[in-house]
Amino acid sequence: MSNKNRMMAGKMNRNHFRFSIRKLSIGAASVLLGLGCAGALHSNVQASTHMTGIVHVNPVPNHPTWKILLWNGEGHGTGVFIKPNTNWKVYEKKSMNGLDYYRIGTDRQWVEAQYVDDSGASEVAGKAIYTVGSNSVNLVDGKGNASGQVLAPGTKWKAFAKKNINGQTYYRLGSDQQWAPANGGTLDGSVADAGSYQAEQNTSSNSSSSSDDSSTTTPTTPTTPSEPKEVTEWRTKLAKNA
Numbered sequence: 001m002s003n004k005n006r007m008m009a010g011k012m013n014r015n016h017f018r019f020s021i022r023k024l025s026i027g028a029a030s031v032l033l034g035l036g037c038a039g040a041l042h043s044n045v046q047a048s049t050h051m052t053g054i055v056h057v058n059p060v061p062n063h064p065t066w067k068i069l070l071w072n073g074e075g076h077g078t079g080v081f082i083k084p085n086t087n088w089k090v091y092e093k094k095s096m097n098g099l100d101y102y103r104i105g106t107d108r109q110w111v112e113a114q115y116v117d118d119s120g121a122s123e124v125a126g127k128a129i130y131t132v133g134s135n136s137v138n139l140v141d142g143k144g145n146a147s148g149q150v151l152a153p154g155t156k157w158k159a160f161a162k163k164n165i166n167g168q169t170y171y172r173l174g175s176d177q178q179w180a181p182a183n184g185g186t187l188d189g190s191v192a193d194a195g196s197y198q199a200e201q202n203t204s205s206n207s208s209s210s211s212d213d214s215s216t217t218t219p220t221t222p223t224t225p226s227e228p229k230e231v232t233e234w235r236t237k238l239a240k241n242a
Contacts, residue, residue: 045075048094048103053121055102057111059084068115071096073107082111090121128159128189130171130180137184140165142176143197149178159187164196 060066067081075096082088088104093113095101100113102121132151139149144165151157157180161172169182171191 044097046095048092050124051090051093051121052124054087055090056117057084057086071110078108128191130157130159132185137180140179147177159191161192161194163194
């Protein structure tokens, strides 16, 4: 390498170093508070929990302008920071090196739980797969009405919720028009409980119908049939001769 190239390379390295120092100084709070994890060679990463909702990134106490460091899915700092007082959609939560983190984007965008307000987030029930049995399955809507959709035997579908519809258990495989009967297949995993639905019976119609039926079928009071005239005369003659 020529002297000119060496000088150019040294200048670039010094510029990069100065840039790195400036970038770290912006988020010094996060780096200082999590330096032990950032430099860890071996990570202790636990299984994640699926989340939904929004988390709010709080400012660091006594340092409202400090930014928060993001981490990757193996528990190492990425050198990227986010501003406080911002809201983020959350996807997962897991423990890494003894601390809880929330994933707010890719696997390189985990934020420490200690810096966020998670009151707007909640856990999502585990993923589940519904496998259709040996017979085809007719789907219904959330009120038990046939939707006109049919699932082929042996096919597999993601399930998102379960619901008791008119006394039977169904699994939601998509929209509210796609509920499959539990007795039509098997479920591998768990889903959230979506409550129940029971169709109201039209009691007024039934009572009206019963009333109409009774008016037509209730017999009238029986009457004694009259005797033929000839029988009456013959009975009168017998009475006189007695």
